[in-house]
Amino acid sequence: MTITNRQSTEDVAAGIRRRVFLHTMRNNGGYLSQACSAAETLALLYNEVLDLGEPTLPKVPLPFAGVPSASNPDAFTGAGYHGPFSPEYDRFIISPAHYALVIYSALIQMGRMGEDALDYFNKDGSSVEMIGAEHSPGMEVTTGSLAQGLSMASGLAWARKRRGETGKVWVYMSDGEFQEGQTWECLAAMSFHGIDNVRVIVDVNRQQCDGAMSSVLDLGDLPARVAAFGATTRSVDGHDLDALRDAANSAEPGKPLVILANTSPFQGMPFLERRFPRLHYVRFKSKDEREEMKVAIAEELGLELESI
Structure with missing residues (x-):
């Protein structure tokens, strides 16, 4: 990548978790377990793997400018935080739009967005949506219901391959998307057409909005x-950076690469285990519960209570 922000990938992962935790505490709720499970995979992508250019959007996120159309020259996509569209650069499609807070935290940690960008989170008129859309930072497309991102990425990758572009198309997915038929149709199509410039990382944290994956539709x-x-297909420990590095470099000609990153939804915040499997969105049932969680997780993350 062009941006240089000298951090270890371990530090980036820790920074992602801290930012999401602080936001959750200060806003009385948030997608906290996704930060636990996804921090290492996103840190590795942004800090080591993705080949991205300098951001084309300002560090202070722009307000929503309307949907893209021929009559709306002010419209933009959040992919500008990944740099310009250029044949040699990678494209990064984020399929689970509810990971938006974690993506924003990663972009801030990497210096691609400003430190105060989360001040605009879920505010009327802001592009920093709670559930990411095509104008939200880091988002290139609106993935709508689960499982649409992979199909859009595969079409993009096929077009890039036919044009001879060297940049790859990376896709971030959640394991819940494999409960949707569109995912399997897309895998079959990518295999049939030999779309081998796609790289997929799946956060296999075995939970979804209705509880444990095994209780809803076991895969x-x-x-x-x-x-x-x-x-x-590579199935690895999603918190083991060396295993993830090896998997990211193991693509084969003529086939898409799918990395199944097996993760924990309370990695780095073991206090959350008592809530499993109801971890999709963390809310507080009382002030006492919030205070208990704040003290426990702040200690786990090495944060001073006064900063929260």
Whole structure:
């Protein structure tokens, strides 16, 4: 990547978790477990793997300028925080739009957005949406219901391949998206068309909005199922950076690469385990519960209570 922000990937992951935790405490709720499970994978992508240019959007996020159309020259997509569209640069599609707070925190941690960018989070007229849309920082497309992001990324990758562009298309997914038929249709299509410039990382944290994945629709042997659809499949510990690095460099010609990053929704914040599997969105039932969580997790993250 062009931007230089000298941090270890471990520090980026820790910074993502701290930012999401602080925001959750200060706003009485947030997508906290997604920061626990996704911090290492997103840190590795942004700090080491993705080849991105300098941001084309300001560090203070712009207000929503309306949907893209021929009659709206002011419209923009949040992909500007990943740099310009250029044949040699990677594109990064974020499929689970509810990870938006974690993505924003990663962009801030990497210096791609300003330190005060979360002040605009979920405010009327802001582009910093709670559930990311195409204008939200880091988002290139609106993924709507789960499982649309991979299909859009595959079409983009196929077009780039046919044009001879060298940049890859990376996709970030949640495991809940494998409960949707569109994901499997897309894997079959990518395999059939030999779309091998796609790299997929899946946050396999085994939870979704209705509880544990196994209680809603068990996916069984997910690595075997994905491999059966023709993808190069790597199942690794999603908190082991060396394993993730090896997986990210293991693509095979003619096949999409799918990395199943097995993660914990309370990694780095073990206090949250008592809430599993009801961790999709963390709210506080009382002031006492909030204070208990604040004290416990602040200690786990090495934060001073006075800063919260």
